[in-house]
Amino acid sequence: MSTLHHQNFKKLYDQLKDEATNLQNGTLSSSKATLLFLELQQINRSTLAHTKHRKQLITEAKVNLDRLHLLLQNLHYQSQHLSKEILKCESHETIHYQNVHLCPIEDFLKSDCAGEVDISDEYQLTLARLDHELKERERLLVVLSQLKTEKSSVSQIIKQKNQELEQLDKDLEDLIQYTLPLQEKLQMKSTSSRQQNEKARCLPGPLFTLYRHATGYSSESFGNKITVDIIENKQNEAIKGPDGDEKDMDIDEPIDLYEKHPFSVVLSFYLDGRELIKLAFHFAIHLNIVVVQTTLKESFANVPVSFVSSQFYPGDDGHRSPNPENDFLNDGGFIFDPQAANGFAYHWAQSLCGLEYPMPYSLKLSPSKTWIQFQESESSIPFLSKIASSLMERRSLLIKINTTLAAKLAGKLSLPKPMSGKVFGKLLSFVKSESTLTSQQFKFKLDISGTTYTVMLSILASYPHEPCRFEIVSEKIPNQSDTLVEQNESINSIITKVEDTLDFKSTFQDYHEENLIEYQIVKLTFYLSKFNNSHSLSGQIIDVSAFKFE
DSSP states (O other): OOHHHHHHHHHHHHHHHHHHHHHHHTOOOHHHHHHHHHHHHHHHHHHHHHHHHHHHHHHHHHHHHHHHHHHHHHHHHHHHHHHHHHHHHHHSOOOOGGGSOOOOHHHHHHSGGGTTOOTTOHHHHHHHHHHHHHHHHHHHHHHHHHHHHHHHHHHHHHHHHHHHHHHHHHHHHHHHHHHHHHHHHTTOOHHHHHHHHHHHTTSOHHHHHHHHHHHHHHHSOOSSEEEEEEEEOGGGGGGBOTTSOBOOOOTTSOOOTTOBOSEEEEEEEEETTEEEEEEEEEEETTTTEEEEEEEESSOOSSSOGGGGTSOSSTTOOSOSOSOGGGGGHHHHTOOOOHHHHTSBOOHHHHHHTTOOOOOSSOOOBOTTSSEEEOTTSSOEEEHHHHHHHHHHHHHHHHHHHHHHHHHHHTTOOOOOOOTTOOOOOEEEEEEEEEEOSSEEEEEEEEEETTEEEEEEEEEETTTTTSOOEEEEEEEEOTTSOOEEOOOOHHHHHHHHHHTOOTTHHHHOSSOOGGGHHHHHHHHHHHHHHHHHHHHHHHOSOOOGGGSOOO
């Protein structure tokens, strides 16, 4: 209730309290009491009306407060939403205009877009430059699109031209194939030479040097006919998978030190139009050396084919690597194996291919390694001509030696007679024994005054530059069993004498180098007869070096 109503009510309460006292005293009048109660009712009604009004005001104020609270919440939610949008925009990655490559301001001021721009206002100037950059890029996009269209049309034209060129290549190949018979009749080799020259691009340096050397040699008339070919080695196909792609090599897989280059050079040597000898030059990639594989058209049953190309020079048998660096392979335990390399590593082959390694002999070669001094004269001949001549000489000699050995193996055991006309022993048998890379061995038996000697004969790869080696294995005295021959001083002196061939030209009237084996056997019979006679008489070791073979 209001303050006024409170005061009126308090005042009326005090009056009623006084009247109550009077009532107890018996002095209260009914009319006055009635008026007081009516006044009390009026105050009560006024209070109720005032309370109702206040409640209505409170309700209106509450409704207004709720409305304002909802509005505040709405504003709060909007604030949160805007804050999230601001964070989202701030976190969004965009290209800042500072990172945009604009044209230099000097060029911009010269353009038409700079006419209405206030240069003093940096913000407006930046916006104008950005707008200018946008227009330029849109223009360039149009130009790029036009260029792409032009490029596509040009590509189509190029593709069509390439197809025409490919078809032209096929037509030219067909035309060349049609002219092959004519080229053969006219002895023209333009097609094969062109194809071979294309293969030569894949050759390693040493083999390419050999190819150019041999090609130039074969084009000139140096007496020996030589042809040059390039072949592909089959072993390298194993590196490729079934689809033709190269396999990934295992890092832990051991390296094949004798791996050959995919291409090799083959030299074919002719005489009177017949192919006689082929030398295949292979390049060992990891050893960095050239190995030579020899092939003959004739079959030598009694002499290894490798003898033809071996020992052109003293000590050059091809059984050791010419490259000193290879000695350090396998922790210093590397030993060159001609069988694994499928060829021999001759020093002359390295020089012929332009590889400079220390040599066990001296060659007077030109700086280009293509010419060599001829014997003791000052004139020079092509190095390849020297090799060809040596091959032909060795082949001719080995054919004669093979014929001589074949006759002995067939039972023709006669021996040539020296000038004295006397042979001191008889050849009983002659059989073939083991064959190695360095020698061919034979076993034969000699009858010297009733005593049979079994002898091992070794023909070296350097033969006839080095004489044959002999080893007296056993002797059989009549009515006794075979006994091993003790390699004493007498036997060793006999072998030394037999291996000395300097006196053969003066001892045999018709001396021929291919009969050197027979000459040595005859000389062996002489010294064995002297040894046999002297030993049987004295029973002591006899020095046969005092006897002169004649």
